[in-house]
Amino acid sequence: MTHEVYEWLRALAADPWLCAAALAVATLALEDAVTVAAGLLAAEGLVSAPVALAGLWIGIIGGDLWLYGLGALASRRPWARRLVGEANIARGRGFLDRNLVVTLVSARSIPGMRLPTYAASGFVGVSLARFTLIACVAVAIWTTAFFYVVRGFGVVAGRLLGSWSWAVGALLLLVAMVVPRVLARRARGSVAEPSASEGLAPGLGGGRELR
Numbered sequence: 001m002t003h004e005v006y007e008w009l010r011a012l013a014a015d016p017w018l019c020a021a022a023l024a025v026a027t028l029a030l031e032d033a034v035t036v037a038a039g040l041l042a043a044e045g046l047v048s049a050p051v052a053l054a055g056l057w058i059g060i061i062g063g064d065l066w067l068y069g070l071g072a073l074a075s076r077r078p079w080a081r082r083l084v085g086e087a088n089i090a091r092g093r094g095f096l097d098r099n100l101v102v103t104l105v106s107a108r109s110i111p112g113m114r115l116p117t118y119a120a121s122g123f124v125g126v127s128l129a130r131f132t133l134i135a136c137v138a139v140a141i142w143t144t145a146f147f148y149v150v151r152g153f154g155v156v157a158g159r160l161l162g163s164w165s166w167a168v169g170a171l172l173l174l175v176a177m178v179v180p181r182v183l184a185r186r187a188r189g190s191v192a193e194p195s196a197s198e199g200l201a202p203g204l205g206g207g208r209e210l211r
Contacts, residue, residue: 009037013046020047023055028063032111035143039150049151056143064118064135071122084123093124100126101134108138 009026012019019041026034038052074080081089096103100121107117121131 009034009041010046013041016047016051020051020055020058023052024059024062027056027059028066031060031063031114032146034059035146036150039147040154042147042151043154049147053144053147056147057139060139060143061132061136064114064139065132067115067118068122068126068128068131071119072125072128073122074119075123075125080123089124092120093126096121096124096126100130104131104134105138105142108135108142 009019009022012022023034023038035056038047038056041047042049042052075089103117104121107113118131118135
């Protein structure tokens with residue numbers, strides 16, 4: 001997938017602003033793959049970093065706001081609110097109001113979490129201004145860092161691998177998708193393990209549960 005996206009954007013690179021527009025649109029469906037492709041194009045000098053980042057930022061932030069709006073629109077449907085339950089909506093909003101920064105940044109870096117988290121933010125009524133500010137900062141940090149890492153590796157890979165430098169981008173994309181998932185799974189496991197131990201402790205300590 002990364003190779004196909006890269007080749008498609010490469011064909012548009014003769015017109016930098018057309019390429020930036022294509023980047024913005026493509027991020028709506030393939031955010032990570034498009035970021036990798038943009039970094040590789042910048043490594044080859046086919047598009048400047050500012051133009052590539054402008055396309056990425058506009059597309060990704062636009063996608064974030066679209067997901068928020070989708071959730072907000074769904075919340076206006078009585079059947080959707082009944083399905084979720086007003087008590088759950090209130091609890092969800094309370095949780096996000098207290099943990100919005102951590103939640104949005106985590107969703108940004110863990111594949112598959114962006115859609116449900118950002119749509120839920122709109123559904124429960126998180127402040128649009130606060131959501132937008134945090135989303136913009138998260139994109140400016142995460143996407144920019146990811147882009148420059150890919151570009152740096154792309155420069156080195158271009159010298160060593162030539163036309164196969166896109167393979168390095170595919171590897172980086174795989175790492176970016178797998179590592180956050182593994183870390184999140186381990187974090188959930190470390191939280192669940194003490195809880196399980198606490199539940200067993202009284203029975204083991206008193207000896208009344210073992211017969």
